[in-house]
Amino acid sequence: MSDARSEVSVEGACDTLERLYENPDEKLAELLEYRPDDERVEAPYQVFRALANEDRLRLLEALSHGELCGCELMVILDAPQSTVATHLRKLREAALVKRRKKGKWNYYRIADTAVMELLDLAGAIHEE
Amino acid sequence: MSDARSEVSVEGACDTLERLYENPDEKLAELLEYRPDDERVEAPYQVFRALANEDRLRLLEALSHGELCGCELMVILDAPQSTVATHLRKLREAALVKRRKKGKWNYYRIADTAVMELLDLAGAIHEE
DNA sequence: CGCTCATATCGCGTTGTTACGATTTAAAAG
DNA sequence: CTTTTAAATCGTAACAACGCGATATGAGCG
Known part of the structure; x- marks a missing residue:
């Protein structure tokens, strides 16, 4: 390119x-x-791409209250199952959330405290 | 919706x-x-949307070395003028960079130290 | 095994974003 | 006032992301 x-x-x-x-x-x-080198840009790009969606930000805010399972997140987002599952996959691919499988259910949680720091920082920037 | x-x-x-x-x-x-309330999500969304592009991340990394003018950024990105100008507008709309007009030239700089903190945090998350 | 239910994935129409040439604007300089 | 020249904006074609119904997978239960 x-x-x-x-x-x-x-x-x-x-x-x-x-x-x-x-x-x-x-x-x-x-x-x-x-x-900058391409590698320098690649990692943050993957993260920001995952964060550039309102529903995924809602999922992260919800998960900041603690671990939740997929069907609970459906209720919170008020969106169909396939939509929620896709958002959760993208968050997982960007290493922003982790999944714990328990029987038929999947429980999701924030992968790292840095994730919510990121949201708070971003929120602060746009307020001024 | x-x-x-x-x-x-x-x-x-x-x-x-x-x-x-x-x-x-x-x-x-x-x-x-x-x-979360819609407003809680709106501000970080605008920021992440602006950050979700490799060329715009390159611009920010370049500007982390100090103030640069539009034509210098064209050289750094190796992209045509209209493309660079559009990226800079988006960064400015998201309050990530500031512009200083001097005669015919525009000088751009990072708006806040929080911006580079954001990039570093995001880079760190995806490394693990 | 066959059934149920939580998730994941696929397919595809819709919507949003990007790139960039062409055109316009605005500030010097002549 | 006309010419340069940096930057902004416009138009549009190419591309990427999204939403979500339909379908598939896979774990438990009878």
Whole structure:
């Protein structure tokens, strides 16, 4: 994806840099160091993707009160079973919740205290 | 949206609760308290939505090194101007970055230290 | 085994997001 | 006032996420 880009897009932007700085090559090298490695971005991306949905945030808020089973979460979300199951799968894939199987039931819980810290931090940012 | 749901979906789930608990009405009331208010969910949702994109995470990582102008960010992302501008608008709407206008140029910076804390926390969660 | 019930997964129509060229706006500079 | 040039916005085609009914899986029970 970025291979296709790099041939065209950078050119125009580099013209700008040539005018802005006296030694554009050096500056360009500095800027490219600011671009993070793909791996650096991958992990938080998976987490934020899972968090970018109102119903999944509701599930996490509900689970912050303690462990709950799938059918209880259906009631809380007021959504059909397949919908809730899919949300829970995504939360699990992002390592935000853990599942405990007990007989016919599945019990879900928040995987780590960092998860609720994340929600609180995000809530605080958008309040100002 | 949840109005259309509540007529049908909850019924099946309530059957389950009736079997699970001896006083289902009481339990149901308790569960419904676990469902967070819409406002509680709205703010973090807006933030996570803005963070759920690899290029926007790259922009934030780049800006963690300090203030940068739009054309520098074009070079770093290696993406066309309109694409970068759209990403920056979304980050700004979510209050994650701030803009300083100086003549023809716009300089962007991280709005709050909480933003990078958020990225670091999210990165840590998915590592385990 | 066959039945029931909690979950998981599949299929697919709908909705939301992204990328990016083209166009517009706005601030210098000539 | 016209020309540059950085940035914003618009239009739209491609893509990804979502909702949810239908179907499958799998654990307990009779």
